[in-house]
Amino acid sequence: MRVKVWDIWVRLTHWTVAGIVLWNLFGPTDSTHRLLGYIVAGLVVARIAWGFVGSRHARFSAWWPTRSHLFEYLRSLASAKPMHHVSHNPLGGLMALFLWLLILALAVSGWIMRLDAFWGEDWPQEIHMWLSIAVEVCVCVHVAAAVLMSFWTGENLIGAMVTGYKRDGGKEKAP
Template identity: 85%
Template sequence: MSAPRVKVWDIWVRLTHWIVAAIVLWNLFGPTDSTHRLLGYVAAGLVVARLIWGFVGSSHARFSAWWPTPSHLGEYLRSLAKGKPMHHVSHNPLGGLMALLLWSLILALGVSGWIMRLDAFWGEDWPQELHTWLSVALELCVCVHVGAAVLMSAWTRENLIGAMVTGHKNKDGS
């Protein structure tokens, strides 16, 4: 008998996740041209929309379902240290923290990219340097995010990547 399933990620969460992921990959490895700039603004806009959805969206998409408080983080880290990670229907506290970090980096990249185009900063090196460092930080965080999703899927025997495709997870973590 299969484990009971629950709808966790609504279509808006899944679409924004995968569209932003595709844009990030394109912008990290593609040419830095007008398409790069446009896609960067689209990614930042989608992040803003997802942040709004964190207040008004479906129950599992809301920040109240997964906000990584210090107590939730501590409890989750202790469960990892014991080798028995706690099951979370929505994001686990580390996943929630990573989502916030990724979104912050994408927004900062959008702002730094915009600043680079302003006449007030013509000839200044720091906006480009900041943008480059933010992109490196985003690249590292994406690698950690994907690696953690794969590792935790194997460890917990719950297909977290599949859940972001289908929207469904096991209700009890089995």
């Protein structure tokens, strides 16, 4: 049975943020880069707000990666029987939170670089560069994990983020 998991706002913010992050990582660092950086930060803040008031599966209460959920999920992976989650699995939830934090930190460091108070200072640019490298690494891990888990579990996770539908395994535990 298929169930609607990702509402239109989750999917639009996900793909818009993904597109902007890719553009800003590999495109020119000009005024468009700065504008898109602020837009993506705004989208991340809006998605975080949606985590409190949004649809059932978009809410943090549906997928917050607690320590016990993380360890239980890791044990299921180690036993080669990954637990099914209608919403994010605990590792996916942790990655989402980490990516949002990195994106917000990138926006702040980019803004700091433009302040007169830090004109000529190297550290804001260095922090911005290291944060962008961290985002690149996390994006690669995120995409690789989505592809790997799609094959391993037989559930098209990337397709679910396009259509909004996933299968309902019927065995999911309430968080």
